[in-house]
Amino acid sequence: MAVYTHVSAEALGQLLARYDVGDLVSSKGIAEGVENSNYLVDTDRARFILTLYEKRVDAGDLPFFLALLDHLADRRLPVPRALRARDGTQVQQVAGRPACLIEYLPGVSLSHPTPAQARSAGLALGQMHKAVADFAPTRPNTLGADSWAPLFTRCGRDLDAIDPALHDMLAEGLDATLPAWPTDGDRCTIHADLFPDNVLMLGDAVAGVIDFYFACTDLRLYDLAVTHTSWSFDATGTTCDLAVGSALLEGYAASYGLSPAERQLLPILCMGACLRFALTRAWDWLNTPANALVTRKDPLAYTRRLAFYRAAGAAPFA
Ligand SMILES: Nc1ncnc2c1ncn2[C@@H]1O[C@H](COP(=O)(O)OP(=O)(O)O)[C@@H](O)[C@H]1O
Numbered sequence: 658m659a660v661y662t663h664v665s666a667e668a669l670g671q672l673l674a675r676y677d678v679g680d681l682v683s684s685k686g687i688a689e690g691v692e693n694s695n696y697l698v699d700t701d702r703a704r705f706i707l708t709l710y711e712k713r714v715d716a717g718d719l720p721f722f723l724a725l726l727d728h729l730a731d732r733r734l735p736v737p738r739a740l741r742a743r744d745g746t747q748v749q750q751v752a753g754r755p756a757c758l759i760e761y762l763p764g765v766s767l768s769h770p771t772p773a774q775a776r777s778a779g780l781a782l783g784q785m786h787k788a789v790a791d792f793a794p795t796r797p798n799t800l801g802a803d804s805w806a807p808l809f810t811r812c813g814r815d816l817d818a819i820d821p822a823l824h825d826m827l828a829e830g831l832d833a834t835l836p837a838w839p840t841d842g843d844r845c846t847i848h849a850d851l852f853p854d855n856v857l858m859l860g861d862a863v864a865g866v867i868d869f870y871f872a873c874t875d876l877r878l879y880d881l882a883v884t885h886t887s888w889s890f891d892a893t894g895t896t897c898d899l900a901v902g903s904a905l906l907e908g909y910a911a912s913y914g915l916s917p918a919e920r921q922l923l924p925i926l927c928m929g930a931c932l933r934f935a936l937t938r939a940w941d942w943l944n945t946p947a948n949a950l951v952t953r954k955d956p957l958a959y960t961r962r963l964a965f966y967r968a969a970g971a972a973p974f975a
């Protein structure tokens with residue numbers, strides 16, 4: 658459960674009074690997510706999401722994220738906008754944290770996506786990449802390839818408390834990946850965390866894309882790689898469903914295009930994506946406050962994926 662900061666009914670009532678959204682009827686903390694505190698808020702007029710930005714979100718980056726949401730929503734992509742209060746502001750202070758009241762989107766996050774659903778996710782990702790062609794703001798990827806070795810060093814031998822082989826697996830993975838990391842290639846604004854839990858589905862169709870708080874400017878195909886690593890495996894990272902991975906690529910190819918040369922880059926980009934999530938999960942495993950209502954995510958689910966991509970080479974991307 659991701660609620661790091663408690664919001665009292667009084668504080669929530671005061672917040673809602675700044676907006677033209679009706680009166681508070683009920684609110685409850687949302688079980689999913691690990692980064693921010695999220696509440697489902699019902700008023701007598703509609704349902705909303707209240708997000709309080711926590712650990713990894715720098716308040717200085719919020720204008721970038723919120724402008725991106727507005728940009729994509731203006732182009733009819735299914736992303737939620739942050740509402741504006743009567744004074745025009747989108748970011749408020751709630752219980753000492755920066756916070757936004759966000760449009761609620763229907764749909765469910767999947768645990769076991771089918772190929773048809775993965776195809777829709779690939780289509781949506783390609784549509785987003787097209788839609789950001791005229792999005793001018795930029796944001797460096799603070800969890801990009803340059804950050805992985807320093808994060809590994811900061812975790813150090815504490816990694817072995819998670820698993821005795823974790824330190825050496827990550828060291829080998831970094832050695833295999835970083836020297837081959839692409840230095841050029843198409844760059845654009847990317848979501849950078851398009852896991853199934855950040856896509857709301859209705860049947861086989863994408864009804865919402867949420868959680869843009871890692872969005873940044875980086876290699877476009879790295880976004881596809883992150884999505885491949887998160888959609889194509891079971892939660893433990895043990896079994897790869899190649900039909901799901903292929904359908905994801907097929908959807909992306911249909912909406913954006915995917916050349917043979919670009920497919921050849923995907924193995925190394927997927928290895929990088931595995932390192933990124935194994936490292937941040939490991940860091941969080943070692944550093945999550947004991948009193949936080951959050952379910953930590955298993956870093957080994959990403960070292961298993963890393964081993965898969967290292968062994969499989971180009972085969973999953975043909
Ligand atoms: N705009 C939204 N509409 C509907 N549900 C949402 C929306 N934003 C978040 N949620 C729900 O809240 C959960 C956590 O949100 P998320 O942004 O993924 O949190 P975190 O930033 O902590 O990862 C999601 O899995 C989803 O169930």
Ligand SMILES: N[C@@H](CCOP(=O)(O)O)C(=O)O
Binds near residue numbers: 691692868934938
């Ligand atoms: N998707 C990342 C962690 C970020 O969590 P999210 O709830 O914001 O998607 C992971 O699974 O490690």
